[in-house]
Amino acid sequence: MLRTICYISDSRLNNSLIAFDSLTLKAKKNNATNNITGLLVYKNNNFLQVLEGKHETVDxxxxxxSLDNRHHNIFKIIDxxxxxxxxxxxxxxxTVVSDKNALKxxxxxxxxxxxxxxxIANEISTMVENFISR
Incomplete structure (x- = not known):
């Protein structure tokens, strides 16, 4: 069995495009290495992320x-x-959603x-749609 965790958090990046690009490059590399799938959305100084993979790896x-100082007020929605x-x-x-084409x-x-x-797929879909439409 696999596990999924979906969370939202406030960002401490202060809308810095350079910091966000650095974060996404690192996330893509680490997630590929750890066989984590999912998505990361950044909007209005907030993150929404879906992580999927082996239980131990996702944990x-x-x-x-949770320990990363670029996030605060982390709220786990689905686990x-x-x-x-x-x-x-x-x-x-x-996937990192960072432009209109990726959003579409x-x-x-x-x-x-x-x-x-x-x-679960419907919950995730609803959660992501609500996040991106606000």
Whole structure:
């Protein structure tokens, strides 16, 4: 079985594009190394992230994020086991949503994911859609 954790947090990046680019490059590299799939959305000085992978690996990554001073007020929204990855086949496994085109592609994917008739997939889709539309 796999695990997914979805969280939101406030950012201490102060909308610094350079700091965000550095964070996303590191996240993509680390997540690829650890076989973590999911997505990272940054909007209005907040993060929303979905992490998917082996239980121990997801726990370790989330614990590391919890200690990262670029995040504060971390709130875990979903923490559950899953039978399959929802983002494993999407955009090479881990997506950073940072422009309108990426947002459009994500919205289309979430619409497709919603059809899967999976309760967790629907929760994740709703959570991400609410976050990006606010």
């Amino acid at each position: 370790a990554v989330f614990n590391k994020i 559950t086991t899953i039978e399959q990855r929802f983002f494993g086949e999407y955009n090479f496994g881990f 592609n994500l919205t289309e994917y979430l619409n497709w994911l919603r059809i899967a008739d999976n309760m």
